[in-house]
Amino acid sequence: MKFLYKLGSYLIFIRKAFSRPEKRSVYTKEVIVEFEKLGLNSIVLVVIISFFIGAVLTAYNMQSPLLPRYLIGYLTRETMLLEFSSTIVSLILAGKIGSNIASEIGSMRITEQIEALETMGVNSVSYLVGPKILASLVINPILYIFSVFIGILGGIISGLISGVVNFEDFVYGLHFSFNPYYVTYSIVKTLFFAFIFTSIPAFYGYYVQGGAREVGKAGTKAVVDSSIAILTANLVLTQIML
Numbered sequence: 269m270k271f272l273y274k275l276g277s278y279l280i281f282i283r284k285a286f287s288r289p290e291k292r293s294v295y296t297k298e299v300i301v302e303f304e305k306l307g308l309n310s311i312v313l314v315v316i317i318s319f320f321i322g323a324v325l326t327a328y329n330m331q332s333p334l335l336p337r338y339l340i341g342y343l344t345r346e347t348m349l350l351e352f353s354s355t356i357v358s359l360i361l362a363g364k365i366g367s368n369i370a371s372e373i374g375s376m377r378i379t380e381q382i383e384a385l386e387t388m389g390v391n392s393v394s395y396l397v398g399p400k401i402l403a404s405l406v407i408n409p410i411l412y413i414f415s416v417f418i419g420i421l422g423g424i425i426s427g428l429i430s431g432v433v434n435f436e437d438f439v440y441g442l443h444f445s446f447n448p449y450y451v452t453y454s455i456v457k458t459l460f461f462a463f464i465f466t467s468i469p470a471f472y473g474y475y476v477q478g479g480a481r482e483v484g485k486a487g488t489k490a491v492v493d494s495s496i497a498i499l500t501a502n503l504v505l506t507q508i509m510l
Contacts, residue, residue, distance in 0.1 A: 281471050284393035285401060295399060302403035306365055306466075310411060313364065314357060318415040321352055322422030327430065337433045341441025344423040346450075353415035354454040355502050358408065358461035362494040366469035369400060370490040373473030374483035382474070397470040401463060408462035409455045453509045460501050468494045 289295035325344045335343075373396055376382050385392040420442065427433040469490035476486040 277475070278468075278471050281393060281397075281474065282467060284391065285397040285467070285470075287391055287394050289391065289394050289398065295395070298395070298399035299403050302399045303407060305368075306400065306403050307407035307411065310361060310364065310407075311414070313360070314411050314415050315418050317357070317360065318348070318353065318418040319422035321356075322348060322419030323426035325419075326423040326426040326433075337437040338441035338444060340427060340433050341420075341423070341438035342444045343441075344420060345442050345446075348416045348419035348423075349450050349454060353412050353419060354457045354461070355498065357411065357415050358458060358465060358498055359495055361408070361411075362461075362465035362469075362498060363491050365404070366465045366491045366494045367487040369466060370469040370473040370476075370487040371483055373397075373470055374476040374486050375480075377474060377476050378479055378483060393474065397467070397474070400466045400470060404462040404466040405459055408458045412454060412458045453505075456509065457502060457505050460505065461498050464497045464501060465494045468497060 322344060325347055326340055373382075376396070382392045382396070385395060424435070424438055427438050428435060469487070472486040472490040472493075473483070476482050
């Protein structure tokens with residue numbers, strides 16, 4: 269029963285988040301601010317992780333003498349394209365972005381800033397949460413594409429430095445048996461994941477009660493539940509789309 273109550277509260281919360289804002293100009297300004305907070309501030313993290321994962325994947329694939337050299341590029345591409353750049357990066361962002369969102373909104377709740385917004389007749393959920401969700405839905409697919417590119421670049425550099433695969437073989441592997449549908453599938457996943465790792469932490473932060481300690485607990489719960497929801501959604505979407 270507790271789960272159903274929380275689920276119902278979450279669905280009502282989401283409906284409020286997508287209700288019409290009072291002032292579109294203010295809403296648009298908040299969306300632009302969230303682009304920077306959720307997207308630009310995460311680029312460096314995505315670049316570092318994707319580059320080294322691509323390099324590690326290439327280095328690992330090189331250990332097998334049974335594999336044709338061009339398959340190094342193929343396996344690097346498939347790993348980055350299908351799972352790492354969509355699912356793993358989203359899990360990492362759930363930890364970074366999710367905890368920040370829960371802490372930010374939770375702090376506004378315990379300092380009564382949300383109550384002040386409600387007193388002024390502002391739909392606080394739409395004002396605080398809507399721009400975050402919208403910005404993440406735009407930014408996360410971009411970060412996904414960026415992650416794939418950087419991961420493949422890391423693989424190429426690792427392969428060339430090691431000297432066991434040449435540029436032509438690696439590029440041939442990148443083109444080998446390429447299925448464009450995988451890109452569509454992964455971008456759809458990133459949209460679901462973006463919605464999850466922004467809306468769930470916002471929900472926990474919005475309904476936090478108590479003081480700073482409870483805000484910290486809400487952030488932890490938000491990250492854990494977001495990660496579980498992302499993994500569950502990944503399994504369901506994979507079964508449906510592949």
